Amino acid sequence: ALAAATPPELLPLAGSGWQDSTRIASGDPELWRQIFLSNRGATLKALDDFERVLAAFRAALSSGEGSQLAALLAEGKSRRDAVGS
Incomplete structure (x- = not known):
């Protein structure tokens, strides 16, 4: 996509x-x-989850909610760091 x-x-x-x-x-x-x-079921669930997070990111960015945007970015960093390099 x-x-x-x-x-x-x-x-x-x-x-x-x-x-x-x-x-x-x-x-x-x-x-x-x-x-x-x-893997249709798992793929659709992953897409639903991604759309939910993307909508939250869009809403935080559109409204200028810096604290919400920072929280979303921090959550992404935390999950990425948990995987390692």
């Missing part, structure tokens, strides 16, 4: 972070279609 949402004119500026985030898009679409359909 991220790869498809990236404007073509920005692709020359894409770095390793974008490449890491769009790794699945570089794979075989038929393989990933099968994987997503085989």
